Amino acid sequence: MKKKSNYVADAGVIAALYVVLVLVFAPISFGPVQFRVAEALTVLPFFTPAAIPGLFVGCLAANFLGGAVLWDTLFGSLATLLxxxxxxxxxANKWLVPVPPVVVNAVVVGLIIRYAYGAPEAVPFLMGTVFIGQLGTAYGLGMLLLHLLQPIKNKIFKSA
Structure with a gap:
């Protein structure tokens, strides 16, 4: 029972952190060129499986509260879950952990920006801008976070 409670608590904290980071940095978290600081948290599955639902719920809530359209809220959150x-x-290889958020979000969010928001830019351009933002957040900030948390992971993630 304690392990399950720790799992839910870890997921909840990760979701809350994601929402706060998106909303605090809202001006750069949305749009064709975005640098979503909260995406640094996408390295947390390295430490705990609780990050999977935590990131999904956090993205869902952040997109909803941030005013994203329904298709963005739904498919952007599902992209985060995947x-x-x-x-x-x-x-098993910490350097590969940020690859899925970079690639999946570049493709899915690029398509969302074009078709759900009607951005006039070409899909490859939009995928490229999301890819660059994801590189900066998931690899840049995310790997920094991973290295900072690695020595103290057992004190932070009780469900791991």
Missing amino acids: AAYLSYRLR
Whole structure:
């Protein structure tokens, strides 16, 4: 029972952190060129499987509260869920953990920006701008976070 409670608590904290980071940095979290600081948290599946639902719920709530359209809220969150699951599966090599959020979000969010929001830019351009933002957040900030948390992971993630 304690393990399950820890899992839910870890997922809830990760979701809350994601929402706060998206909303605090809202001006750069949405749009064709985005640098979603919360995406640094996409390395957390390296430490705990609780990050998978935590990131999904956090993205869902952040998109809803941030005013995203229905298709963005739904499919953007599902993209985060898929990326988090794939990151967890790649946790044997910490350098591969950020790959799924970068690639999955570049494709899915690029399409969402074009078709759900009607952005005039070409899909490859939009995928490229999301890809660059994801590189900066998932790899840049995310790998920094991973290395900072690695020595203290057992004190932070009780469900791991």
